[in-house]
Amino acid sequence: MQPERKLPATAIIREVGLRDGLQSIARILPSAQKIEWIRAAHAAGQREIEVGSFVPARLLPQLADTAELVAYARTLPDLFVSVLVPNLKGAERAIESGAHLMTVPLSASHAHSLANLRRAPDEVVADVARMRAAIDAAGSSILLEGGISTAFGCTLQGEVPHDEVVRLVRCLLDAGVDRISLADTVGYADPLAVERLFTKVRAVAGDKLWCGHFHDTRGLGLANVLAALQTGVNRFDACLAGIGGCPHAPGASGNVSSEDLAFMLRSMGIDTGIDIDALLALRRQVADWLDGETLHGTLWRAGLPKCMSPAQPEAVAV
Numbered sequence: 001m002q003p004e005r006k007l008p009a010t011a012i013i014r015e016v017g018l019r020d021g022l023q024s025i026a027r028i029l030p031s032a033q034k035i036e037w038i039r040a041a042h043a044a045g046q047r048e049i050e051v052g053s054f055v056p057a058r059l060l061p062q063l064a065d066t067a068e069l070v071a072y073a074r075t076l077p078d079l080f081v082s083v084l085v086p087n088l089k090g091a092e093r094a095i096e097s098g099a100h101l102m103t104v105p106l107s108a109s110h111a112h113s114l115a116n117l118r119r120a121p122d123e124v125v126a127d128v129a130r131m132r133a134a135i136d137a138a139g140s141s142i143l144l145e146g147g148i149s150t151a152f153g154c155t156l157q158g159e160v161p162h163d164e165v166v167r168l169v170r171c172l173l174d175a176g177v178d179r180i181s182l183a184d185t186v187g188y189a190d191p192l193a194v195e196r197l198f199t200k201v202r203a204v205a206g207d208k209l210w211c212g213h214f215h216d217t218r219g220l221g222l223a224n225v226l227a228a229l230q231t232g233v234n235r236f237d238a239c240l241a242g243i244g245g246c247p248h249a250p251g252a253s254g255n256v257s258s259e260d261l262a263f264m265l266r267s268m269g270i271d272t273g274i275d276i277d278a279l280l281a282l283r284r285q286v287a288d289w290l291d292g293e294t295l296h297g298t299l300w301r302a303g304l305p306k307c308m309s310p311a312q313p314e315a316v317a318v
């Protein structure tokens with residue numbers, strides 16, 4: 001018999017619905033609703049939230065209020081606030097905003113990189129070095145994460161070789177990133193590929209490899225999370241109600257849904273600190289705000305199993 005795989009005792013679900021989710025939905029959610037989303041997610045126990053992206057408002061008007069959201073999120077105790085930045089200008093705004101972390105997306109697919117960021121991967125690496133210099137010059141403590149997207153393949157280019165991903169990880173580390181994450185932007189990954197690539201990148205990045213980002217395009221999102229967990233990663237991006245996709249990756253559906261992931265981890269005895277019933281209540285609220293949009297996820301249909309329902313009150317001593 002195989003020995004039981006060692007799994008982490010705790011895991012973090014980083015909520016990216018306000019960025020990855022909302023950026024691919026045309027309607028603009030009012031800032032007041034986003035603030036309520038952040039407040040309720042924090043109240044439900046979520047402790048890491050990517051609140052938006054510092055992209056020009058003309059490109060993504062849905063995310064134009066990112067600075068305001070960072071300012072609000074920073075008022076919530078023990079909340080780790082992150083943002084996405086596509087370039088140096090965005091990084092400068094992130095430094096000013098007071099966010100705790102900024103993620104720079106770097107597409108391992110040359111074709112996707114040109115479509116998404118209008119730059120080749122190595123040009124993005126050069127930008128990352130400039131961002132590092134800007135952070136240091138500002139004396140800022142903001143963490144810099146290199147997020148490698150299309151790490152498992154791409155709708156435009158097809159296969160993305162593992163060697164190319166590992167090469168880019170080395171380049172990003174040389175350019176001064178503090179953290180590395182790997183993203184399956186379009187749902188090409190499978191659990192075996194995840195295990196192989198995360199293991200290879202771990203060998204290069206060590207503990208700086210800290211997050212997996214899986215879209216559920218072909219239904220393997222949670223299986224891929226499990227495969228990454230088994231390599232020692234315990235932080236995962238997820239979107240409430242699985243909203244989102246990728247404007248430059250046709251057919252891509254959203255991230256794994258936060259509530260389904262929280263349920264899977266809790267079922268396995270891995271602590272996320274999340275009150276799943278509270279998260280399901282927030283899902284209902286967000287579904288109401290996004291009425292008419294395509295939502296994903298499964299747990300909301302049947303709810304939690306009885307054995308996991310809200311903690312039964314302790315018997316009152318008399």
Ligand code: ZN
Pocket residue numbers: 020183185213215245255
């Ligand atoms: Zn994504």
